[in-house]
Each structure stands twice: as structure tokens, then as C-alpha cells.
Amino acid sequence: MADSRRPGPTRPPIRLRPAPVADPPYVDEVPDLWPRPPGQLALDLFGTGQPPGRPAGRRPESRPRPGHPTAPPLPPPATATPEATRAAHRFVGTCLEILNGYRPPGQIRALVEPGRIVEVTEQLARAASRTPPARRRSTRPAVHLRRLRVCEPRTAAVEVAAVLTGGGRSWAMALRLEHRQGRWLCTTLQVL
Template identity: 45%
Template sequence: MRRTVGLAPRGSRPSISLRRVPPCEPPFDDEIEPAVWATAHQLAFDWSPSPPSPPPRPIAPPPPPLPRSVVAGASQEAKLAVHRFVRLCVEVLNGHRPPAHLRQFSRPEEAAGVVAQGLAGARRVAELRKAAHPARRPPRRPSPVAVIRLRLCEPRPGAVEAAVALVTGDRTWAMALRMELHQQAWSATTLRLI
């Protein structure tokens, strides 16, 4: 049998082979004899009726979820809320915001305590800055309060607790806070500066 080979452009493509059509056509259905097309290894279909299937079992309800254990870490939403609140607290401690701004991110029942802690922390930072430069004017840019480390824990869904290590100058502080999810918004319930 003769072949016609077409050349492909240079590169990684294979060449294409074209073959002539065979001189005879495949047989029609009425010309086929079963012995010609069936082989010894071919499986036959079983067309006998199958027995009726048993009725479906009722679906059992899924088992109740296991209580979630306390795991170090928290959900993404909780992490984002804590990071925003800590950033706000640092701005209050540095004197860039008034402590009253903490009220809108706190539960109404605990807002007064959260704002009071923010105010006390801002006063302590101001006193430390004055004590660092008693004889002369304080520097134009005092050393800011900065976050060294932040640890999160979600003891139950909808509540997150955080421990924050802060530094200003040579002084290291600790801040503890708790936030809870109320009406699809994270609100601070507790703030403590140590």
C-alpha cells in the first residue's frame, strides 16, 4: 500500500501521514453473520429480567457534631476583627485617637470599661514619655507603642481571646482582650492593659 506523507514545519510537531481509502467498504448490517464478528473473548449482554430491587432504606439523620475543642488560633473573621481592634488600641495609646473611639467597637454593656482601660493606657504612655525626658522638652517624635506579638484563641465559635505584647521605648507591656460576635459584628467585651 502506498502512503503519501506531508511534511510538517520544523519543530516539535509530528508529520501527518495520509493513507488511501481501502478498495472495499465495510459490510452492511444485513450482510453480517454473527460468527464473523463475534470473538471467543467477547462478553455477551445478559438481557434476562433482573430481580426487583429491595425498597430503599430510610436515611438516618447525621450524627450530631462533636463539640469543638479549644484550639490555639482562630477563624479568619475573628483574626481580622482582633487585628483591627488592636490597631485601634495602639492608635489610642499613641495619642492619635481619643479613647472614646473604642466605644463603637465595644458591646454597649461593657463599653465604659473598655474605654476606661484605653484612657488609662494612654495616660500611662504619656507619663512614661514625660519621665523619659524630665529636664528637657519631649522629643518631636516619641517612641511609638508597637505590637511585638499577638496570640489568638477561639474558645468557642463566636468568641475570641487575644494576648498582645506591646513595646514603647524600653518598656514592654501586655494587653489582653476578648471579642464576641453579636448581630454579625465583632465587639470587644474586655480590655486589660498590664
């Protein structure tokens, strides 16, 4: 008698593999993982406030603790104001419309500082070379915004990091906006 059941699956089974480590090590893990060249100053990336070579531990008692009445005030956090965040979203959205072919590249001129127009348009052209060719009747955008981070290190200046995807590739765009004469203008744009 012949077997009347359907044949088994033609795809191989799914294998789960561990994700690669993407985060840098903690301060107390491996100190010499990233050796620095001789003569280079150490960056205090983790905010310990300790000079290099000094073990992190108790602070000396002569230094006042944050929040203590004699301590100097802490700097303001580097979060962006809502107005600055809207300006960053608006500028990156305009760049995406240019990359997807919905706007002509000349429309970015009103949003860029006059002395930096050539640099910014060259970087946009570099980003456009990474995008897939546009299909004629497609209404779906070819380039998408994956993530946008906005930081305001000082008043009237915003630094933005955007992750874009398109055509199976991902890349980043870093830019700086400054508030001048009532408008937010792009002073630097770099496609990474």
C-alpha cells in the first residue's frame, strides 16, 4: 500500500545561535582590552572621575558629594528640548524624502547654513549612492528611518544620530543643527 501522507518539510530546521557581543566591556572587566597608544590621554567614558592608573573605589573625603550644599551644581543633562527634537525629525524627514525621490535635492538649501551647502549636498549624494534604485510605480519608500537620537549639548545646538535602512543595508547619518536667527540650520552632515 502506498503512503498517502504529505511529504516532510523541504526547509532545514531553524537553528538558534548566540548573538555576538556588541557592548564594550565594563570598567571592572578587562582593563587592557583597548590599549591606547603611548602619549594619548585617557578619556573618562564611564564617569568615574579617577585619574588613569588609580583604582576606582572610595572618593577622598575632602571632595563634597553631589547634592551636598557645598558641592558645585551639576551640569544640566544633555537631553534635547521638544523644539530641538522636532527640528531634528523635520530635517531628517526632509533628507529621507530627498533620498526616496519625493523631493528635489535643491530644497535642502533652505535648511542648511549658507557656507555649508556644498558639503551637505555631497554627503546626501553619498547617501543616495547607497539607496536601491527607485521602482516606477512603487509608493513605498526605499529608505526608512530605523532610529533617531537627539542630544542638545548646549543651548541652540543639537547633535543628531540617525540609523537608516534601504536595500538590505543599514548606515548612519550624523548631523548638527544650530538655532540661528529664529531657524534651525544644519551646519554639519556626515554619512557613515
